[in-house]
Amino acid sequence: xxxxxxxxxxxxxxxxxxxxxxxxxxxxxxxxxxxxxxxxxxxxxxxxxxxxxxxxxxxxxxxxxxxxxxxxxxxxxxxxxxxxxxxxxxxxxxxxxxxxxxxxxxxxxxxxxxxxxxxxxxxxxxxxxxxxxxxxxxxxxxxxxxxxxxxxxxxxxxxxx
Amino acid sequence: xxxxxxxxxxxxxxxxxxxxxxxxxxxxxxxxxxxxxxxxxxxxxxxxxxxxxxxxxxxxxxxxxxxxxxxxxxxxxxxxxxxxxxxxxxxxxxxxxxxxxxxxxxxxxxxxxxxxxxxxxxxxxxxxxxxxxxxxxxxxxxxxxxxxxxxxxxxxxxxxxxxxxxxxxxxxxxxxxxxxxxxxxxxxxxxxxxxxxxxxxxxxxxxxxxxxxxxxxxxxxxxxxxxxxxxxxxxxxxxxxxxxxxxxxxxxxxxxxxxxxxxxxxxxxxxxxxxxxxxxxxxxxxxxxxxxxxxxxxxxxxxxxxxxxxxxxxxxxxxxxxxxxxxxxxxxxxxxxxxxxxxxxxxxxxxxxxxxxxxxxxxxxxxxxxxxxxxxxxxxxxxxxxxxxxxxxxxxxxxxxxxxxxxxxxxxxxxxxxxxxxxxxxxxxxxxxxxxxxxxxxxxxxxxxxxxxxxxxxxxxxxxxxxxxxxxxxxxxxxxxxxxxxxxxxxxxxxxxxxxxxxxxxxxxxxxxxxxxxxxxxxxxxxxxxxxxxxxxxxxxxxxxxxxxxxxxxxxxxxxxxxxxxxxxxxxxxxxxxxxxxxxxxxxxxxxxxxxxxxxxxxxxxxxxxxxxxxxxxxxxxxxxxxxxxxxxxxxxxxxxxxxxxxxxxxxxxxxxx
Numbered sequence: 109x110x111x112x113x114x115x116x117x118x119x120x121x122x123x124x125x126x127x128x129x130x131x132x133x134x135x136x137x138x139x140x141x142x143x144x145x146x147x148x149x150x151x152x153x154x155x156x157x158x159x160x161x162x163x164x165x166x167x168x169x170x171x172x173x174x175x176x177x178x179x180x181x182x183x184x185x186x187x188x189x190x191x192x193x194x195x196x197x198x199x200x201x202x203x204x205x206x207x208x209x210x211x212x213x214x215x216x217x218x219x220x221x222x223x224x225x226x227x228x229x230x231x232x233x234x235x236x237x238x239x240x241x242x243x244x245x246x247x248x249x250x251x252x253x254x255x256x257x258x259x260x261x262x263x264x265x266x267x268x269x
Numbered sequence: 270x271x272x273x274x275x276x277x278x279x280x281x282x283x284x285x286x287x288x289x290x291x292x293x294x295x296x297x298x299x300x301x302x303x304x305x306x307x308x309x310x311x312x313x314x315x316x317x318x319x320x321x322x323x324x325x326x327x328x329x330x331x332x333x334x335x336x337x338x339x340x341x342x343x344x345x346x347x348x349x350x351x352x353x354x355x356x357x358x359x360x361x362x363x364x365x366x367x368x369x370x371x372x373x374x375x376x377x378x379x380x381x382x383x384x385x386x387x388x389x390x391x392x393x394x395x396x397x398x399x400x401x402x403x404x405x406x407x408x409x410x411x412x413x414x415x416x417x418x419x420x421x422x423x424x425x426x427x428x429x430x431x432x433x434x435x436x437x438x439x440x441x442x443x444x445x446x447x448x449x450x451x452x453x454x455x456x457x458x459x460x461x462x463x464x465x466x467x468x469x470x471x472x473x474x475x476x477x478x479x480x481x482x483x484x485x486x487x488x489x490x491x492x493x494x495x496x497x498x499x500x501x502x503x504x505x506x507x508x509x510x511x512x513x514x515x516x517x518x519x520x521x522x523x524x525x526x527x528x529x530x531x532x533x534x535x536x537x538x539x540x541x542x543x544x545x546x547x548x549x550x551x552x553x554x555x556x557x558x559x560x561x562x563x564x565x566x567x568x569x570x571x572x573x574x575x576x577x578x579x580x581x582x583x584x585x586x587x588x589x590x591x592x593x594x595x596x597x598x599x600x601x602x603x604x605x606x607x608x609x610x611x612x613x614x615x616x617x618x619x620x621x622x623x624x625x626x627x628x629x630x631x632x633x634x635x636x637x638x639x640x641x642x643x644x645x646x647x648x649x650x651x652x653x654x655x656x657x658x659x660x661x662x663x664x665x666x667x668x669x670x671x672x673x674x675x676x677x678x679x680x681x682x683x684x685x686x687x688x689x690x691x692x693x694x695x696x697x698x699x700x701x702x703x704x705x706x707x708x709x710x711x712x713x714x715x716x717x718x719x720x721x722x723x724x725x726x727x728x729x730x731x732x733x734x735x736x737x738x739x740x741x742x743x744x745x746x747x748x749x750x751x752x753x754x755x756x757x758x759x760x761x762x763x764x765x766x767x768x769x770x771x772x773x774x775x776x777x778x779x780x781x782x783x784x785x786x787x788x789x790x791x792x793x794x795x796x797x798x799x800x801x802x803x804x805x806x807x808x809x810x811x812x813x814x815x816x817x818x819x820x821x822x823x824x825x826x827x828x829x830x831x832x833x834x835x836x837x838x839x840x841x842x843x844x845x846x847x848x849x850x851x852x853x854x855x856x857x858x859x860x861x862x863x864x865x866x867x868x869x870x871x872x873x874x875x876x877x878x879x880x881x882x883x884x885x886x887x888x889x890x891x892x893x894x895x896x897x898x899x900x901x902x903x904x905x906x907x908x909x910x911x912x913x914x915x916x917x918x919x920x921x922x923x924x925x926x927x
Contacts (some may be wrong), residue, residue, distance in 0.1 A: 129624040129650045130631045150625040198681055200553070201609055235632065242631055243608060251911030255837075266838055267766070268926065 114230045118159045118166065121234035122147070130238075131155075133192045140172050150245055151263040164225050166233060168241050170218035173261055177214040180215075182256070185210045185219055192240055201243070205237045210240065279926025310661040314498055326865040327818050333817075339384025345459040349511035351504065352379040354519065358485035360385060361525065362493075364439070365409035365786055368400040369393075371417020373443035375509045380412065386784055388552060390776070390815040393420045395808065396507045397427035397440070398761075398770030399815075405588045406756040408564045409789035410492045410626065412439040416689050418459035421503075426767045428499060429468040433764040434587040435560060436621045437497035439488060440465070444503040447476060461503045470498025471856020478511035483521040490529035496619055496640050529575035533565075533658035534640060540655045541665045544614070544636055547603055548578060548670060551634070553678045555600060557627070557920055560586030561640065567660030568592065568755050571616070573667040579675035581682055583607065585618055585920040585927055587763035590752030594922070601752075601922045603685035604628070610680075612636070614803025615653055616746075617659040620764055621648040622927040628918050638662040655780060689922075693717070693748050696915065700745075703910050709899045711910075712828055714873045715800075716749035719826060722880045723798065724751055732792050734778045736761050736799035736825075738771025741835035741905060744914045745801050747923050756781075756788040760925055761799075768834075771801035778813050779821035796822040796887035803829040803850060805896075813893055817864040822887030824880070824894045827856050833901040837913075853899060862894035868896045 118204050119136055122145055126134040131147040138144070141161040144259050149155050156169045191197060193205045205212055209224045221241060225233035249258055258264035289332045339549035341596075342353045349357070356379035367376050367387040381387035387663045390396040415421050430439045434595035445458050462472050471491040475484045516522040536544075548554050562571055568591040575582045575598050582592040583600035592603050615621070615637040621644070639645055645654035655662055676779040700713030715815040724730040737743060738761040752758035762773040778797045785793030789870045801809075806827045818825050836848040857867025865885055868879040876898055883894035907913035917923040 125631055127650075179556065198609060198677075200611075239608075239630055239632070246608070246625075246628055250918060252915050252917045253907055255907060255913060255916065267835065 114164065115141075115159060115161050117232055118143065119145075121231065121238075122157075125238060153245065153262055155241075164227070164230075165222055165234075166225075166237050167213075167220055167222040168237070170219050171221055171241065171244065174217055174218040174257070175214065175219050176217055179258070182212075182219065183212055185244070185248060188244065188256065189221065189240070201239070205233075208233045208236055240257055242252045280432050281510060281519070295802075313356075317502065325862075326798045329865075331818060340382045342379070342383065342709075344515055346514065348514040350375060350379065350509060351478055351511045351513070353382075354378045354511040354513060355485045355504075355509070356383050356385075358482060358489065359383065359412065359439075362410070362489045365407060365411050366400070366403055366780060366784070367412045367414065368396040368403065368618065368780075369412075369414035369415060370396055370416070370420060372420045373414045373441055373504075373509075375862045376443065376504065377414050377439055380414075383728060385412075386780070388776070388780055388815065388819060390773075390812040392809070393423040394425070395770050395773035395776075395812050396815075397424040398767075398773030398809070399777040399780070399812070400438055401427060401431040401434065401436045402736060402759055402761065402774030403781050403786070404431075404438060404777070405759045405779045406773075406778050407789060408566065408756070409787055410437040410439065410489070412441055414441040415420070416457065417442060417444050418457035419505075421461055422459065422464070425464065426467075427773065428465060428501070430762075430765040430767045431771070432468040432470075432499045433620065435497050435564075436499065436587075437492040437564070438468070438499045439492060440499060440501040442501075442503045444474065444505050446506045449508065459524060462501070462891075465499070465501045466766035468499065469501045472501040474503050474505075475508050476505065477520075478508045479513070479518055480520050481508055481511070482519040486523065486528040488519065492529075493578040494529060496644075497640075498635065511612050513618050528869070533661060534656050535661045536638070536657040536665050540653070541662075541669050543653050544655065544663065544666060545669050547612055547634060547636060548580065548614070548666075549673075551864060552675070553581070553606075553610050553681070554578070554612040554614065554615055555581040555583060555607070555610040556614045557618055558582050558584050558592050558616055559618035560588055561619055561659040562663070563591045563617070563755055565587050565617065565640075565659045567617070570660050570663035570667055572596075574663045574670065577677075578670045578673045579666055579679055580614070581606070581610065581678065583920045584752075585758050588756060588758065589760065589922075591755045593714035593753040595753055597679060599681055600685070602689040603682045603924070604690055604918045604921060606682050606685035607921065609681060614638070616663065617648075619644075622664075622919065623648050624650070626927060627920055631688065660783050665775060670789050696745070696748070699868065699910075701873065704714075705905060707901055707903070709871055709901050710873060711904055712830075713748075713902060714897055715742065715826060715828060715876065715900075716746035718873055718877050719746065719798070719800070720749035720751065722877065722884075724753075726757045728884070730758065732795050733757070734782055734789060734792070734795075735759065736774040736778050736797065738762060738774060738799060738801040738805055740766075740768060740802055740804065740826055741837075741914050742802050742828035742830070742834075742900070743800065743925075744923070746828075747917075747925075748915065750800075751922075754788065754791075763925055764902045764927065768802075768924065769805045771799055771805050772809035772812045772816075775799035775823050775825055776816055776821065779801060779816060779823045780819070783819070783821055791831065794925055796824055796884060799823065799825045801825060801827055802857075803827060803831065803854065803856065804833045806856050806859075810856060810895070813860045813863040813865040815896060816893040820891040822891045822893060823881045824896065826896045826898055829854065829856065829897055830902045830904065832884075836902050837905055849902075855897065857895050857897040860893070866892050866894040868894060870896065871899045 123263045134147040143159045145157040181241040211222045273276040293405045352375040360383040370393045397413040581600045634652045637657045642656045696713045697717045700711035703711040781789045831852040839845045857869045861867040870876045888893040
């Protein structure tokens with residue numbers, strides 16, 4: 109499949125979530141094979157997603173800031189993501205690693221999550237990426253240990269914890 | 270005395286004189302009050318002091334008063350006052366109870382005289398909360414009352430809370446005399462209606478005497494139709510003191526069926542077909558059963574719908590139990606499964622969450638059933654909206670849906686519930702360890718010990734109605750407290766999150782049990798239990814007097830961590846002092862001083878034993894007990910005692926926002 113079509117499919121998928129009320133203020137800007145999407149999600153979390161059509165990789169860039177590489181939180185995040193590619197979670201919640209490779213990348217203390225997918229898997233990949241990141245924001249961070257982190261970085265009102 | 274004396278038959282001076290005579294003749298009543306603290310020695314002069322104290326007792330006049338026969342107000346030569354006309358409508362409409370503090374005298378006297386159960390307490394706001402608490406566990410229309418300016422102003426917090434809970438609450442408050450307006454004469458003047466704007470469904474200052482009956486009818490039309498809510502009426506003395514000899518003097522004096530209808534909206538066949546189609550296409554459908562299911566008595570239809578098609582059910586709203594936590598299709602404890610639902614059916618969800626506030630996935634489809642059309646589509650995009658009474662919609666769905674088994678979905682729900690319980694077990698083990706380390710009780714242990722006592726001991730697990738208040742402690746206890754039948758659990762601070770009125774909610778639940786109202790009938794007379802924090806108890810502890818004098822057996826656990834719950838918000842050394850209380854305060858002795866029992870405990874074993882003693886006293890003597898469980902604010906520390914406070918997830922058992 110030609111690469112521009114995949115970019116269009118990615119954009120359409122994100123617009124689908126905007127239409128459903130999930131993403132707000134969605135914008136997209138493309139340069140060559142690289143398209144950058146910005147939107148706000150949940151408690152006005154500013155999200156930046158880069159789609160690289162050449163490598164067929166969708167990256168939620170610096171999704172979780174201020175996490176030291178190798179820190180307990182960094183390790184817990186990697187374990188959480190890994191679990192979601194394993195039979196430990198139901199198939200409809202799972203990212204099939206044969207179709208999409210999920211990687212947590214920590215650069216400069218900011219964790220990004222990248223989803224690299226195979227040809228013709230764009231629809232599946234975008235949906236799974238959105239769902240897994242949603243699980244990270246809603247489940248992984250919904251832990252008493254990360255309360256202060258969420259107050260500091262994710263607009264959490266401590267009285268609504 | 271603040272109202273026109275011409276219209277009043279009651280003189281406060283005369284009443285006080287009579288009360289004094291009554292008190293003098295009153296027999297002492299043994300209250301069974303005793304404060305028990307492990308290892309505590311009595312002061313050396315305690316017996317001398319005790320011998321000089323007069324006993325706490327309930328006046329004979331109190332007992333005589335509540336046993337007086339009701340009066341049937343009839344028109345005639347003497348005529349009826351506006352208050353009596355209003356009370357007649359309340360009686361005819363089946364007003365379930367009145368919770369008040371004196372003030373608005375003619376109105377509360379008339380309502381009580383009709384035989385409507387009336388409870389008089391100590392603080393207007395907490396009695397308003399009691400009314401709210403009563404309605405939340407019965408689904409019935411209830412009234413509260415306070416005096417004009419100060420009493421009414423005191424009620425605002427609980428009016429606002431009831432408004433968010435969509436409680437059918439009738440707020441009544443007298444309001445001086447119109448003849449005195451703008452003259453700064455007398456006391457307590459305040460324009461009330463503007464104050465409740467935004468926290469009520471309907472409000473009216475009644476100024477034309479012969480429209481009192483008309484507005485009473487309007488009030489019940491609002492209270493009993495569509496989406497329930499707060500109705501606030503205030504009456505100047507020219508209205509409640511006016512006299513009417515014949516119904517013809519009143520505007521719109523009509524029979525019930527002429528001024529309101531019990532007719533409710535039913536879903537169209539087309540909408541039901543569309544809903545069935547969406548449900549059949551779904552693999553993992555889930556009903557969010559809000560308070561509308563309870564208030565409109567749809568729990569049997571809910572169960573029939575869910576079971577016919579293997580649809581999961583998760584509860585939301587201020588009251589729980591209309592779909593039991595132990596049902597194989599219950600998702601109340603299945604937090605992990607919420608994100609798996611591919612279709613959510615909101616039924617009776619009166620306060621809609623925003624997208625993302627409920628833990629569903631971004632692709633979940635949504636159906637919403639709501640009694641009126643105006644709210645459909647609010648906050649959450651819908652695939653289908655149905656205007657219908659909740660019970661009617663559920664009955665239609667139960668009839669229309671084919672039988673279907675969803676084994677994988679049911680198994681996922683079971684696995685998620687199991688995981689939730691396993692996490693609870695981990696928390697309990699941590700809590701025990703922390704309790705042993707510190708010598709005080711961790712809130713996880715409070716939750717577990719309390720739950721074991723209520724659901725795994727000698728008490729039938731369906732019996733106890735619970736008032737779940739508190740703040741940071743509640744984040745723990747909610748995880749263990751269960752609901753197995755309609756009206757069993759009141760999530761007191763639901764949505765508005767007032768801190769403090771929890772003894773009021775406990776009183777309301779206790780009154781419902783005492784009267785056997787609605788779904789509480791099967792457990793009439795059983796003790797009620799509650800939970801609050803040391804911040805909360807300060808607001809409502811005085812109602813232990815009310816619990817005791819009305820012989821409502823209630824047991825309140827106070828999680829005493831020596832601080833406001835939001836001590837975590839203290840950002841620097843100069844701010845901490847504002848969040849701290851004196852340490853190890855004896856709230857149990859406050860209860861004791863009010864004629865109730867008190868217990869002070871510092872270990873899990875002591876707490877368990879105290880629960881047993883409190884229950885015995887409640888069942889045998891109708892005595893109330895405050896159990897002061899000593900804890901520590903240090904448990905809130907994520908570093909010293911991880912996880913600090915568990916986070917909530919909505920909807921389900923840990924929810925309080927929607």
